[in-house]
Amino acid sequence: MTGHIGRQQAIDAVTEFRAPPVVTDAGESPGDVFGTNVFTRTVMQQRLPKTVFKSVLSTIEHATPLDPTVADVVASALKDWALEKGATHYAHVFYPLTGLTAEKHDSFLEPDGNGGAIAEFAGKTLVQGEPDASSFPNGGLRQTFEARGYTAWDVTSEAYILENPNGNTLCIPTVFVSWTGEALDNKTPLLRSQQAMNTQAQRLLKLFGHDDVASVSSFAGAEQEYFLIDRHFFFARPDLMASGRTLFGAPPPKGQEFDDHYFGAIPERVLAYMLDTERELFKLGIPAKTRHNEVAPGQFELAPVFEKANVATDHQQLLMVTLRRMAEKHGMECLLHEKPFAGVNGSGKHVNFSLGNSTQGNLLNPGDTPHDNAQFLVFCAAVIRAVHLYGGLLRAVVASASNDHRLGANEAPPAIMSIFLGEQLADVFDQVAKGGATGSREKGTLIIGVDTLPDLPSDPGDRNRTSPFAFTGNRFEFRAAGSLQSVAGPMTAINTMMADSIDHIATEIEALLDSGTEFNEAVQKVLQEIITDHGRVVFNGDGYSEDWTVEAALRGLKNLRTTVDALQELEDEDVKSLFARYNVLDNRELASRYEVFLEQYHLNGNVEAMTTLEMAKTVVMPAGIRYQGELAATAASMKAVDLEPDMSLLTRVSGLVSELSSTIAALEEAIDSGDGEGELAHAEYACDTLLPAMLEVRSISDLLESEIADDLWPMPTYQEMLHIL
Ligand code: ADP
Ligand code: MG
Numbered sequence: 180m181t182g183h184i185g186r187q188q189a190i191d192a193v194t195e196f197r198a199p200p201v202v203t204d205a206g207e208s209p210g211d212v213f214g215t216n217v218f219t220r221t222v223m224q225q226r227l228p229k230t231v232f233k234s235v236l237s238t239i240e241h242a243t244p245l246d247p248t249v250a251d252v253v254a255s256a257l258k259d260w261a262l263e264k265g266a267t268h269y270a271h272v273f274y275p276l277t278g279l280t281a282e283k284h285d286s287f288l289e290p291d292g293n294g295g296a297i298a299e300f301a302g303k304t305l306v307q308g309e310p311d312a313s314s315f316p317n318g319g320l321r322q323t324f325e326a327r328g329y330t331a332w333d334v335t336s337e338a339y340i341l342e343n344p345n346g347n348t349l350c351i352p353t354v355f356v357s358w359t360g361e362a363l364d365n366k367t368p369l370l371r372s373q374q375a376m377n378t379q380a381q382r383l384l385k386l387f388g389h390d391d392v393a394s395v396s397s398f399a400g401a402e403q404e405y406f407l408i409d410r411h412f413f414f415a416r417p418d419l420m421a422s423g424r425t426l427f428g429a430p431p432p433k434g435q436e437f438d439d440h441y442f443g444a445i446p447e448r449v450l451a452y453m454l455d456t457e458r459e460l461f462k463l464g465i466p467a468k469t470r471h472n473e474v475a476p477g478q479f480e481l482a483p484v485f486e487k488a489n490v491a492t493d494h495q496q497l498l499m500v501t502l503r504r505m506a507e508k509h510g511m512e513c514l515l516h517e518k519p520f521a522g523v524n525g526s527g528k529h530v531n532f533s534l535g536n537s538t539q540g541n542l543l544n545p546g547d548t549p550h551d552n553a554q555f556l557v558f559c560a561a562v563i564r565a566v567h568l569y570g571g572l573l574r575a576v577v578a579s580a581s582n583d584h585r586l587g588a589n590e591a592p593p594a595i596m597s598i599f600l601g602e603q604l605a606d607v608f609d610q611v612a613k614g615g616a617t618g619s620r621e622k623g624t625l626i627i628g629v630d631t632l633p634d635l636p637s638d639p640g641d642r643n644r645t646s647p648f649a650f651t652g653n654r655f656e657f658r659a660a661g662s663l664q665s666v667a668g669p670m671t672a673i674n675t676m677m678a679d680s681i682d683h684i685a686t687e688i689e690a691l692l693d694s695g696t697e698f699n700e701a702v703q704k705v706l707q708e709i710i711t712d713h714g715r716v717v718f719n720g721d722g723y724s725e726d727w728t729v730e731a732a733l734r735g736l737k738n739l740r741t742t743v744d745a746l747q748e749l750e751d752e753d754v755k756s757l758f759a760r761y762n763v764l765d766n767r768e769l770a771s772r773y774e775v776f777l778e779q780y781h782l783n784g785n786v787e788a789m790t791t792l793e794m795a796k797t798v799v800m801p802a803g804i805r806y807q808g809e810l811a812a813t814a815a816s817m818k819a820v821d822l823e824p825d826m827s828l829l830t831r832v833s834g835l836v837s838e839l840s841s842t843i844a845a846l847e848e849a850i851d852s853g854d855g856e857g858e859l860a861h862a863e864y865a866c867d868t869l870l871p872a873m874l875e876v877r878s879i880s881d882l883l884e885s886e887i888a889d890d891l892w893p894m895p896t897y898q899e900m901l902h903i904l
């Protein structure tokens with residue numbers, strides 16, 4: 180507890196809580212608002228001439244270029260719709276490499292030449308925008324003097340209206356490229372990777388004898404974890420404001436040890452927030468589905484229904500923005516950082532991933548017939564090969580300063596990338612390795628002859644929470660992604676890795692068929708080869724155990740503990756060639772990402788180090804000295820009346836104050852020292868020198884916090900922030 184004024188304000192906010200004014204219209208059901216702020220296909224169909232609608236649809240579904248003559252018609256319909264919805268401005272929304280959402284707003288109004296103004300929105304404004312791009316990180320892709328960056332309408336993602344009490348904005352999802360066409364954002368590579376994966380998947384499906392093969396997409400369902408704290412606390416913590424996490428704070432007497440929060444009753448204030456947030460998400464066409472308490476106090480989860488990866492990615496960004504915005508409205512702050520509180524569970528964003536199309540369905544769904552099963556096993560094998568070959572890349576795409584605090588901290592998957600298949604599926608692959616699977620463990624179904632593959636039940640039943648990449652019945656769940664991250668990076672990597680593996684498999688099967696091998700035998704051969712070469716990446720045991728670290732090393736799996744280690748994977752020749760081969764990122768584009776991510780890491784380290792220093796000097800130290808002074812004054816006045824004071828507390832506090840002083844000096848010295856040349860050196864310095872120096876300061880401060888009188892401790896404590904909600 181503290182004497183901080185924020186405590187009383189937060190307590191008042193909770194005890195005097197009344198749900199904010201009715202947010203729904205009377206009698207309204209969630210279905211009524213769903214998608215009302217979205218320029219959906221249905222709206223387009225109603226508002227566009229038939230031929231124009233068809234042309235747009237074809238662009239969306241077959242990724243054909245947008246017919247320029249169509250753009251004007253669409254723009255005009257879009258403008259009318261937006262004005263009817265109360266929009267005054269439009270914005271091209273894009274996703275720069277910072278992982279954030281960027282938008283530039285323009286008014287619809289243009290001078291009419293007669294002293295008035297008219298609403299204008301031409302096709303070319305819809306299709307292309309030109310934000311001054313020089314202030315977005317580009318890792319050397321673009322010099323500032325050639326600062327032209329273009330945003331181009333991403334027709335596959337629907338335009339929507341963002342509401343504000345003072346006026347609405349029409350938002351147009353875009354890609355962001357340089358004038359030479361190089362990708363400056365997270366979305367362009369994602370779209371390219373979808374295309375690469377689609378091409379290879381269609382090729383493989385045709386080998387399986389399907390004549391009718393619709394375009395294959397990858398799907399993503401991202402489970403978002405987050406913390407809520409009262410806003411009075413947030414503003415009383417410079418560390419939370421500057422870096423999104425607490426850089427100080429003694430462990431609370433009551434943490435999460437009772438496991439009493441997980442799936443517990445949701446506090447009323449939080450529930451009101453969730454309902455309000457979900458309604459906003461519904462209006463934006465985001466299918467929010469499940470909500471519950473998470474493991475840590477103050478931690479919650481929101482999972483939307485899965486969608487095509489590119490749409491899910493946009494929705495995911497919008498969801499994060501909405502979670503934050505609505506929290507403000509409800510007097511709370513939504514913390515999306517992966518580890519806002521040390522010693523308390525962090526937040527992840529599990530990315531559920533599958534691939535499929537309208538003709539063959541979910542390709543990671545075990546089928547009913549042996550033939551379907553063979554197809555399923557082949558796509559599963561592609562995942563196994565992909566994760567084994569490019570585990571380092573998977574680690575790299577979830578690497579960030581904030582996610583480092585979570586990965587490998589025995590609450591999230593380790594930094595070692597392995598696959599969990601479940602006992603049954605693992606058993607099937609074991610049999611494949613031995614020369615042909617004939618039975619599935621559970622059902623014991625025997626299928627003989629040409630159909631050498633077993634019948635598989637659709638629900639493998641078991642779960643493993645410690646694996647970074649787990650099969651969960653009809654999809655894989657990538658659990659290493661962090662709560663703050665965009666799913667674009669992970670999905671781009673997964674799509675590209677899958678394109679490569681599926682390409683490999685199709686090529687092998689084609690070669691075997693050419694040499695006269697019968698199809699089923701060819702499939703069996705390829706499966707056997709993959710599980711033999713790449714089966715080492717499958718691990719069904721406890722990913723948190725020390726044994727696994729040892730075992731994984733023996734298996735040759737990488738254990739990239741920090742962002743600095745992980746990001747260097749982007750320099751790996753195999754990774755460069757992978758992205759270049761499938762036209763997802765050329766070497767320059769990839770190199771620019773490496774630079775930008777390293778820079779983000781080191782900037783983050785600097786901000787945290789400076790914040791730690793400042794708080795230690797101006798908040799913690801003064802509290803320590805005041806308490807020391809009080810104790811010393813008491814001792815002196817006791818002596819004056821001939822009483823013998825007990826000096827133990829004063830001695831302890833004085834000791835801590837002087838230790839704090841020397842750790843502060845060390846941190847200051849580390850900040851002031853040079854950190855070498857180049858982004859890698861800067862990042863290494865942040866990781867190896869600044870972080871440890873910050874931790875030294877913190878550990879002394881946390882000891883002081885548990886000694887100092889409550890009314891003298893100047894910051895909200897963990898106990899307060901986590902439990903007063
Ligand atoms: P759990 O907590 O058991 O992992 P949740 O219900 O919290 O499950 O989240 C599961 C997520 O997986 C949801 O976003 C859901 O839409 C998504 N999902 C379900 N099926 C698929 C699929 N075939 N492909 C991709 N994502 C899926
Ligand atoms: Mg879940």
